[in-house]
Amino acid sequence: MKTFKLVIAGGGSTYTxxxxxxxxxxxDRFKLNELVLYDNNAERxxxxxxIVRHVVEMFDPELKLTLTTDPEVAMTDADFIFAQMRVGLYAMREQDEKIPLKYGVVGQETCGPGGLAYGLRTIYPMVELIDYxxxxxxxxxxxxxxxxPAAIVAKATFRLRPKARILNICDMPVAIERNMAEILECDRHDLEVDYFGLNHFGWFTKVRLNGEDVTEKLKSYVAEHGYMPQNAKSDVLHSDPSWLHTxxxxxxxxxxxxxxxPNTYMQYYLLGDEVVKSSDPNHTRANEVMEGREKRIFDAVADYRAGKDVDLTKFFGGVHGEFIVDVAMSLAFDLRKRYLVMVENNGAVENLPSDAMVEVPAYITDRGPEPVRVGEIPTFYKGLIEQQEAVEKLIVDAAVEHSYEKALMAFTLSKTVPSLLVAKKILDDMIVANKAYWPELH
Structure with missing residues (x-):
C-alpha cells in the first residue's frame, strides 16, 4: 500500500x-508513514x-508523529500539507472584530474590514509556506x-505563486450541508449541491438528496427557521450563541x-446593520472562542498533565477534519469526488471575470480540480460578487505594492463600510494594531 508523509501547518490549532x-x-485507505505537526509556536x-498523541495511540499507535518548528524537518519529502494558520492568533482576531465595531461596522474575522486585516496578515506567511x-x-x-480568509489567500497565492500545487477549501458550505441534512433527517453524504460565489460569499442553487431535488423544500424551511434544525437533540442547537444567531x-x-x-456569511453583507445591532463591541466571537473552545481544550491538557482523569476524546470530532481528509484522498487516489473548492474562474461562471477566484463544485483529481460549469448568473448576484471580488483584488494589490491607497480603496469599497471617512478611520486603527504583521503601507 502506498503511504504518505503529511504535515499539518498550524499544528497548534485546536482543530488539529x-x-x-x-x-x-x-x-486502511489513506495510510500515513509520518504525521508532522508544524507551528512557529512550540508551546501551543x-x-x-x-491530545494528538492520545489520538495516535488510540487509532494508529505505530505511526511516526513529529512535532517541530523547523520548516526543513517538517516539509522534507512531504506529500501533503494541510494549512490552517492563524497569524496573530485570537488576540489579533479580537482586534479584527472590535476595531470595526467601534465605528458601527460589521466586526467579523473573514468578512468586511476584519477579513481584509486578516488577509494582509496571512498572504506572505502563506507564500513562505509555499516556498518551503x-x-x-x-x-x-x-x-x-x-x-x-481563504478567498484573499487563494487570490494572492495564485498571483504570487501561480505554479504552486495548492487547493483552497472551506468547511462552511459543508457545515451548512450538515445542517441541511439534519433538517432533512438524512446523511450529509447523501446530499449533492450546486453552488456559486466567492468564499464566504455565495449561494446554493440546487440541493439533491439521493438524486431527488429538495431545493424548494429547503427554501421553504430556511425562510421560516433559518438553518436551525427542529430536532431538539441536534448537536447544532448546542453551539455558541453567535452561531445560533448566524x-x-x-x-x-x-x-x-x-x-x-444563501451561505450564512451573506448576513454580514446583506444584514450588516442588524448584525452590528446584535453585536457586543466589548465581547465578540473571538472572546467566545477564547473563553469556550480554547479554554476548554487547554484546561483539559493542563489537567491531563497534572495526572487528573480527563476525557480527551471529546476534542477529536468535527466536520472540519472530515472534509479536508476527503479532499486529500480524492487528490491522492484520483477519485474524482465532487466538492466545493476555490478555483480560478476561467468561464466556470460565464459572466464573471476570468481571473476571479470563485467557489464552485469541482471534481477533484490527482492533477487538481476540474470545475463544474455554472453558466450565467443573475444581475443581483453578479453585481454583489463583482464588488466583493474587486475588494479582494485591491487588498492583494495593497499587499504586493505596499500601497496605503489601494488598502483604503478596498476598505471603502467593502459593502459593509458606509463611507470613505469611516473606512479611513478603521484602516488607520488597523495599521497600528497590525504593526507587527502587515507589510508596511506607503
Missing part, C-alpha cells in the same frame, strides 16, 4: 486533533500535541489550505430573495 482523528480512521503546539514546500517537499506535493439569520435573506439558499 479532529483532523488527525479523521485521518487515522481512514488508515506541544499542548495540542498531548517548493524547496523541501516532494515535487508532487499538495497543499490543501484552510487558512483564512444560522437563524439566514431566514431573513431567504424569505426576501427566493432564487437560492
Amino acid at each position: 486533533p479532529g483532523i488527525v482523528k479523521s485521518l487515522l480512521v481512514q488508515k 503546539q506541544e499542548a495540542v500535541g498531548v 514546500c517548493e524547496k523541501y517537499a516532494k515535487p508532487t506535493y499538495w497543499i490543501v489550505n484552510y487558512s483564512n 444560522y437563524e439569520n439566514a431566514k431573513n435573506i431567504c424569505s426576501a430573495f427566493h432564487d437560492y439558499l
Whole structure:
C-alpha cells in the first residue's frame, strides 16, 4: 500500500486533533508513514500535541508523529500539507472584530474590514509556506489550505505563486450541508449541491438528496427557521450563541430573495446593520472562542498533565477534519469526488471575470480540480460578487505594492463600510494594531 508523509501547518490549532482523528480512521485507505505537526509556536503546539498523541495511540499507535518548528524537518519529502494558520492568533482576531465595531461596522474575522486585516496578515506567511514546500517537499506535493480568509489567500497565492500545487477549501458550505441534512433527517453524504460565489460569499442553487431535488423544500424551511434544525437533540442547537444567531439569520435573506439558499456569511453583507445591532463591541466571537473552545481544550491538557482523569476524546470530532481528509484522498487516489473548492474562474461562471477566484463544485483529481460549469448568473448576484471580488483584488494589490491607497480603496469599497471617512478611520486603527504583521503601507 502506498503511504504518505503529511504535515499539518498550524499544528497548534485546536482543530488539529479532529483532523488527525479523521485521518487515522481512514488508515486502511489513506495510510500515513509520518504525521508532522508544524507551528512557529512550540508551546501551543506541544499542548495540542498531548491530545494528538492520545489520538495516535488510540487509532494508529505505530505511526511516526513529529512535532517541530523547523520548516526543513517538517516539509522534507512531504506529500501533503494541510494549512490552517492563524497569524496573530485570537488576540489579533479580537482586534479584527472590535476595531470595526467601534465605528458601527460589521466586526467579523473573514468578512468586511476584519477579513481584509486578516488577509494582509496571512498572504506572505502563506507564500513562505509555499516556498518551503517548493524547496523541501516532494515535487508532487499538495497543499490543501484552510487558512483564512481563504478567498484573499487563494487570490494572492495564485498571483504570487501561480505554479504552486495548492487547493483552497472551506468547511462552511459543508457545515451548512450538515445542517441541511439534519433538517432533512438524512446523511450529509447523501446530499449533492450546486453552488456559486466567492468564499464566504455565495449561494446554493440546487440541493439533491439521493438524486431527488429538495431545493424548494429547503427554501421553504430556511425562510421560516433559518438553518436551525427542529430536532431538539441536534448537536447544532448546542453551539455558541453567535452561531445560533448566524444560522437563524439566514431566514431573513431567504424569505426576501427566493432564487437560492444563501451561505450564512451573506448576513454580514446583506444584514450588516442588524448584525452590528446584535453585536457586543466589548465581547465578540473571538472572546467566545477564547473563553469556550480554547479554554476548554487547554484546561483539559493542563489537567491531563497534572495526572487528573480527563476525557480527551471529546476534542477529536468535527466536520472540519472530515472534509479536508476527503479532499486529500480524492487528490491522492484520483477519485474524482465532487466538492466545493476555490478555483480560478476561467468561464466556470460565464459572466464573471476570468481571473476571479470563485467557489464552485469541482471534481477533484490527482492533477487538481476540474470545475463544474455554472453558466450565467443573475444581475443581483453578479453585481454583489463583482464588488466583493474587486475588494479582494485591491487588498492583494495593497499587499504586493505596499500601497496605503489601494488598502483604503478596498476598505471603502467593502459593502459593509458606509463611507470613505469611516473606512479611513478603521484602516488607520488597523495599521497600528497590525504593526507587527502587515507589510508596511506607503
